Amino acid sequence: MSHPNLLVSTVDGIRTITLHRPEARNAVNRSMREELIRCCGEVDGADDVDVLVLTGTDPAFSGGVDLKEISAGEAGDAVPAADRAKPPTTPTTAEAAEAGGPPAAALRNPASAIRAIAKPVVAAVNGFCYTGALEMVVSCDIVVASERATFADTHAKFGLMPFWGMTALLPERVGVAKARELSLTGRPIDAAEALRIGLADHLVPHDELMPFTLALAGAIAAADSASVLGMQHLYDDGRGRTVDERLALEVAAATTFRVDLDAFDRRQASRRAGTG
Numbered sequence: 001m002s003h004p005n006l007l008v009s010t011v012d013g014i015r016t017i018t019l020h021r022p023e024a025r026n027a028v029n030r031s032m033r034e035e036l037i038r039c040c041g042e043v044d045g046a047d048d049v050d051v052l053v054l055t056g057t058d059p060a061f062s063g064g065v066d067l068k069e070i071s072a073g074e075a076g077d078a079v080p081a082a083d084r085a086k087p088p089t090t091p092t093t094a095e096a097a098e099a100g101g102p103p104a105a106a107l108r109n110p111a112s113a114i115r116a117i118a119k120p121v122v123a124a125v126n127g128f129c130y131t132g133a134l135e136m137v138v139s140c141d142i143v144v145a146s147e148r149a150t151f152a153d154t155h156a157k158f159g160l161m162p163f164w165g166m167t168a169l170l171p172e173r174v175g176v177a178k179a180r181e182l183s184l185t186g187r188p189i190d191a192a193e194a195l196r197i198g199l200a201d202h203l204v205p206h207d208e209l210m211p212f213t214l215a216l217a218g219a220i221a222a223a224d225s226a227s228v229l230g231m232q233h234l235y236d237d238g239r240g241r242t243v244d245e246r247l248a249l250e251v252a253a254a255t256t257f258r259v260d261l262d263a264f265d266r267r268q269a270s271r272r273a274g275t276g
Contacts, residue, residue, distance in 0.1 A: 005032035013050035013221035025063035026056040040113035050221040055124035064131035111164035114139040124213040125149040135164035145191040145200035146209040157186035173199050
């Protein structure tokens with residue numbers, strides 16, 4: 001299938017999706033959003049894929065949702081209140097809660113599609129990563145930053161409201177106080193600060209970004225896929241629960257998990273031989 005705004009490849013269990021609109025800092029226009037949602041939806045069903053890597057074509061990861069589409073009122077799926085075709089109908093927090101949750105449109109976006117993937121997702125942030133792109137990155141499981149990466153939430157700067165999970169997910173990485181400061185000021189931070197506050201898990205020289213990220217992804221792909229998916233589920237399901245509840249989930253998962261002893265022996269033999 002053709003992906004005009006994405007570069008997609010799969011090698012040794014690693015699928016790499018590269019945001020590819022370099023003339024527009026890889027801005028996420030409507031076409032790219034649809035392509036990315038579709039590609040994310042294919043990952044779990046692909047037998048040749050164990051882990052997904054998400055990156056952008058240099059010099060940017062992505063500047064976020066295409067501002068030209070927002071100005072033209074053509075980005076209602078990403079910025080609903082900016083849709084010129086109809087008056088804003090965004091419910092209040094109380095109305096959304098009473099309705100039983102967010103509207104369906106809020107669940108159909110690239111960040112939500114990334115979070116829906118059961119397999120691990122690793123972000124390789126090579127440059128500018130702003131606003132909607134940052135929401136996509138904090139939806140990934142592991143974040144690797146190039147020394148050239150910069151991060152910012154500019155929703156307030158442009159008079160917008162987040163719609164893809166910024167206020168829910170950024171605090172999980174950096175804490176509520178720091179997330180609030182970044183969102184209210186729109187202040188860009190460099191890769192070193194991103195590492196220090198927990199937004200990034202690794203910081204590497206730019207030329208080493210993809211080799212390092214692919215090696216990290218390769219270690220995941222080489223692990224037992226059932227164990228990886230089981231732990232992914234435990235970490236996801238444990239969010240917001242007490243320690244006792246998380247311990248109970250772990251015990252329940254471990255006691256129902258079927259260990260492949262033959263595979264375990266093969267991995268042990270490989271380890272002793274120095275090949276695994």
